[in-house]
Amino acid sequence: MPRNKLSKNKKGSVIVSLLITNIVALILIGLEFGYYDFGPYFIGVVSxxxxxxxxxxxxxxxxxxxLILFNGYVIIWNLFLKNKEKSAENKRATKHTKHKK
Incomplete structure (x- = not known):
């Protein structure tokens, strides 16, 4: 498989997993604070x-x-830290091949 098809599939899977994580987290936040905010209403304490x-x-x-913090972290990691990690691996790989010669 060509390299650019792999990277497109990987980016697509990152976006899908990011969307699913955002939706699940917002639902859980909504459920938790719905319980704490509407609980007193059902008891009759607040309007x-x-x-x-x-x-x-x-x-x-x-x-x-x-959303801001988590998505910012994922974007920064995918754009900058991942590329830094790849370049470090490439340096190690070229260093290793130079020693073999």
Whole structure:
């Protein structure tokens, strides 16, 4: 298989796994804070408006924070650190072949 087809498939799988991770994480964040924000509403301690306001605030702050930090990490790793790792491997491989000659 040509090298560029492999790299395209790998990039596609990174994007798909990143999307799945984002969706699952946002669902889990929503479930957890839905429980803590709407729990008092179901008991009758706070109003629905107050529970919804608290839920949306925590969902925006924690959900957006997660998306920015996690996706930023994945993008930086794929763009910069992965290339640095590959160049280090290439240097080791060329050094090893020079010693064989």
């Amino acid at each position: 629905f408006k107050h529970a919804l306001k608290g839920f949306l605030r925590t969902e925006i702050i924690l959900g957006d924070g997660f």
